[in-house]
Amino acid sequence: AVVSTQSTGSLKLQKRLAASVMKCGRKKVWLDPNEASEISNANSRQNIKKLIKDGLIIKKPQTVHSRARCRKNREARRMGRHTGHGKRKGTANARMPEKVLWMRRMRVLRRLLKKYREDKKIDKHMYHELYVQSKGNIFKNKRVLMEHIHKKKSEAARSKALQEQADARRARSKATQERK
Numbered sequence: 130a131v132v133s134t135q136s137t138g139s140l141k142l143q144k145r146l147a148a149s150v151m152k153c154g155r156k157k158v159w160l161d162p163n164e165a166s167e168i169s170n171a172n173s174r175q176n177i178k179k180l181i182k183d184g185l186i187i188k189k190p191q192t193v194h195s196r197a198r199c200r201k202n203r204e205a206r207r208m209g210r211h212t213g214h215g216k217r218k219g220t221a222n223a224r225m226p227e228k229v230l231w232m233r234r235m236r237v238l239r240r241l242l243k244k245y246r247e248d249k250k251i252d253k254h255m256y257h258e259l260y261v262q263s264k265g266n267i268f269k270n271k272r273v274l275m276e277h278i279h280k281k282k283s284e285a286a287r288s289k290a291l292q293e294q295a296d297a298r299r300a301r302s303k304a305t306q307e308r309k
Contacts, residue, residue, distance in 0.1 A: 143168050157188055161185045235263065237270075245278065
């Protein structure tokens, strides 16, 4: 007696068809083991659709891929954990490029200079001088630049006051000379 392999054998065809019908992979297809004989009779997409409707073939749910552990780890990293020498793969420059740091610093300093020029705190000559100096790596950060500007302005004011005093003294001595 020749027994058809389809009735008792594998349900490879049905699994493939079901996967195609449900638009998923073969590993997501569940075939009811108690109804194997009925499922083995289905040899067309139409039959498979009917079995899916009846619930003999089901699309398995997505497996959980939790990010909880990842989130927890990221929070710890933000607090500075797990970032010692043993955890580093790239060079310091690969991890935080010098160029990026330079660009950030330049933008901060140039923004400050622009703001000061617009607010008339510095004139265009001083602006240009400081712009070139900041490009030449004179100022380490914004605070240093601000201190430099204040110092320069106070020096300029002082020299101007001294100049005015000298001029006044000169004018006074000239007037006394003329009187004599």
